[in-house]
Amino acid sequence: EAGVAQSPRYKIIEKRQSVAFWCNPISGHATLYWYQQILGQGPKLLIQFQNNGVVDDSQLPKDRFSAERLKGVDSTLKIQPAKLEDSAVYLCASSLAGVVYGYTFGSGTRLTVV
């Protein structure tokens, strides 16, 4: 079974630029999550999708962050414009049907904003 694929692996941008991250979940996984992990912190949930609908985006800074999951498969997370404090690893995870079935993290995208 292929894992959760994320790209790019690394990205360096200047503040006020925009950036997008891509996630391809495990085939058949209906639930997809984006987490932000700042250095020295645990991951923080940004958004949860069930198929192509948003279940929870209460911690997503909607003035600059957006996410979509077209067709209920791949997902993209965008930041526009980026701030220095957005420097973090962005982790995508997917699950068959929620935490009780276990979920798998991707390797993440490390974003540095300079």
Place this chain on the structure above:
Amino acid sequence: EDKVVQSPLSLVVHEGDTVTLNCSYEVTNFRSLLWYKQEKKAPTFLFMLTSSGIEKKSGRLSSILDKKELFSILNITATQTGDSAVYLCAVEAIRGGADGLTFGKGTHLIIQP
């Protein structure tokens, strides 16, 4: 607001030692507590705990949950250098269809040869 506190934040021990990592939580509508190991980027699943007092074991690792006192411990016996990692504790709360996890800051464990 859900809260997870891990201690210690960092720990350095020698190979062969036994370590105990702590996790306390405050969460509304608790459903489960999970432990993950994070070596490079992707956290890897260790345990899911839902019931008090039932120890889960996997090789040299074990974990137990106390739902009355709202904490969990992760034990690693006969530590090896390969156990060096950040150990993350997370809680899942019942919030309708939302089941994202709230993580602690992690315990950075270093095993010296």
